[in-house]
Amino acid sequence: MKTFIKPQLSDWSTLTSRPTKETQDLQKIVLDVFEKIQTEKDQAIIDFTEKFDKVRLVSLEVSTEEIEEAKSLISEELKQAIQLAASNIEKFHALQREDVKIIETTKGVNCWRESRGIENVGIYIPGGTAPLFSTVLMLGIPAKLAGCHNIILCTPPNQEGKIHPAILYTANLIGIEKIYKVGGIQAIGALTFGTETIQKVDKIFGPGNQYVTAAKQVAQNFGVAIDMPAGPSEVLVIADETSVPKYVAADLLSQAEHGIDSQVILLTNNEQILNDTIAKINAQLKVLPRKELANKALENSRGIVLNSIEECITFSNIYAPEHLIIACETVENYIEKIINAGSVFLGNYSCESAGDYASGTNHTLPTNGYAKNYSGVSLDSFIKKITFQKLTTEGIQNIGPAIELMAEAEELFAHKNAVTLRLLDLRSKA
Numbered sequence: 001m002k003t004f005i006k007p008q009l010s011d012w013s014t015l016t017s018r019p020t021k022e023t024q025d026l027q028k029i030v031l032d033v034f035e036k037i038q039t040e041k042d043q044a045i046i047d048f049t050e051k052f053d054k055v056r057l058v059s060l061e062v063s064t065e066e067i068e069e070a071k072s073l074i075s076e077e078l079k080q081a082i083q084l085a086a087s088n089i090e091k092f093h094a095l096q097r098e099d100v101k102i103i104e105t106t107k108g109v110n111c112w113r114e115s116r117g118i119e120n121v122g123i124y125i126p127g128g129t130a131p132l133f134s135t136v137l138m139l140g141i142p143a144k145l146a147g148c149h150n151i152i153l154c155t156p157p158n159q160e161g162k163i164h165p166a167i168l169y170t171a172n173l174i175g176i177e178k179i180y181k182v183g184g185i186q187a188i189g190a191l192t193f194g195t196e197t198i199q200k201v202d203k204i205f206g207p208g209n210q211y212v213t214a215a216k217q218v219a220q221n222f223g224v225a226i227d228m229p230a231g232p233s234e235v236l237v238i239a240d241e242t243s244v245p246k247y248v249a250a251d252l253l254s255q256a257e258h259g260i261d262s263q264v265i266l267l268t269n270n271e272q273i274l275n276d277t278i279a280k281i282n283a284q285l286k287v288l289p290r291k292e293l294a295n296k297a298l299e300n301s302r303g304i305v306l307n308s309i310e311e312c313i314t315f316s317n318i319y320a321p322e323h324l325i326i327a328c329e330t331v332e333n334y335i336e337k338i339i340n341a342g343s344v345f346l347g348n349y350s351c352e353s354a355g356d357y358a359s360g361t362n363h364t365l366p367t368n369g370y371a372k373n374y375s376g377v378s379l380d381s382f383i384k385k386i387t388f389q390k391l392t393t394e395g396i397q398n399i400g401p402a403i404e405l406m407a408e409a410e411e412l413f414a415h416k417n418a419v420t421l422r423l424l425d426l427r428s429k430a
């Protein structure tokens with residue numbers, strides 16, 4: 001971890017920025033893969049899976065036998081843990097349902113909105129470096145609650161051409177039936193264009209590495225919506241003298257272990273806390289199975305001492321982290337000052353792992369500064385809202401003259417006429 005003690009304000013723009021990536025190259029790779037998928041469909045998926053995932057697939061779709069086998073491979077304790085997480089995630093997302101509210105804007109003019117689930121959705125479950133079966137819950141549960149008809153799950157196969165049993169168990173638990181062994185750019189391409197086996201969808205959801213994130217961005221040019229750019233994980237921890245360095249170190253490492261691109265930042269008003277946390281990171285790192293990945297991510301990480309916790313929050317708002325942990329005993333006064341963050345964890349006991357797995361909030365969140373303009377996945381992400389209106393005879397008489405005047409002023413006489421004809425009829429009947 002690189003450390004900075006009370007850096008000058010002029011250094012903040014470098015310290016709050018992410019390392020730049022060669023997006024141009026990625027776009028070219030994505031476009032090449034997409035082009036082949038459009039023409040060669042399933043065959044292209046099989047060939048790219050062989051190239052990028054180093055496995056030749058016999059079948060793209062997961063079979064019922066594979067699901068049954070997966071169920072038998074998962075321990076009862078893990079099944080119960082997944083069920084607890086599923087129940088909390090369902091409670092939190094079900095609360096996001098909105099009642100239909102009808103407003104009479106003018107007497108006789110009633111307007112309202114109704115929600116409809118997006119019919120065909122693709123959910124991407126990362127699987128390159130770890131089988132993120134928790135992401136199945138984070139995407140599948142709101143998709144089901146929203147009433148999406150077709151939920152297509154794609155996730156990369158391992159070198160035996162199989163999917164991790166926990167992903168299959170979790171998908172089956174929440175009622176997802178269409179599961180395909182496809183990852184990376186080729187999965188996003190299949191969901192964007194459709195193949196003989198994999199159905200084209202209306203919107204693609206899910207986090208992933210830089211290839212998946214770039215492919216999702218490009219997919220938008222082909223008429224598919226995406227949830228948001230949810231790339232390599234990030235956490236920013238704000239700590240003061242009431243923080244517990246071993247917890248802070250553990251939280252930083254919990255995101256560093258996701259991959260070499262993970263971004264972890266520690267901000268504090270107390271140099272001793274910075275030094276103690278670094279010592280704890282070094283001690284905890286030694287026993288981590290994924291220490292190589294975490295160590296690489298730590299090369300890009302920053303530990304920064306600033307003048308106050310308020311200044312740390314200002315810094316964090318500029319950086320806009322995916323996850324923000326305020327690891328201080330008293331946090332209430334800071335909440336309203338937080339403007340840009342994907343998900344916030346308050347106090348010494350709110351570790352990010354809670355939100356990653358089981359507290360109920362969604363872990364699919366905007367990264368790379370997109371927390372400034374995107375929210376994380378929620379029930380709303382799977383819903384379209386349709387507006388409705390019903391005007392009575394009194395309603396059209398009340399607002400009709402205003403519409404006629406406005407239409408005439410815009411020189412749109414057919415618009416005006418649609419009102420005039422009705423008003424004339426009503427006058428002749430009166």
Ligand SMILES: NC(=O)c1ccc[n+]([C@@H]2O[C@H](COP(=O)([O-])OP(=O)(O)OC[C@H]3O[C@@H](n4cnc5c(N)ncnc54)[C@H](O)[C@@H]3O)[C@@H](O)[C@H]2O)c1
Pocket residue numbers: 052053125126127128129130132135156157182183184185186207208209210211212230231232233258259261262322363364365366367
């Ligand atoms: N932002 C969020 O909400 C969130 C949530 C969970 C995970 N994540 C992030 O998701 C990521 C998961 O990454 P992952 O790699 O483990 O799994 P992944 O499934 O995203 O990517 C694996 C796929 O990448 C493709 N690939 C690998 N090397 C390639 C190459 N050289 N060229 C083309 N394609 C290639 C392969 O096809 C493989 O199937 C991590 O960075 C993690 O931090 C983010």
Ligand SMILES: N[C@H](CO)Cc1c[nH]c[nH+]1
Pocket residue numbers: 132134135232233234255322356363364365
């Ligand atoms: N921290 C990840 C989101 O950035 C989500 C996750 C899944 N499993 C563990 N963590």
Ligand SMILES: [Zn+2]
Pocket residue numbers: 233254255258356
């Ligand atoms: Zn995580």
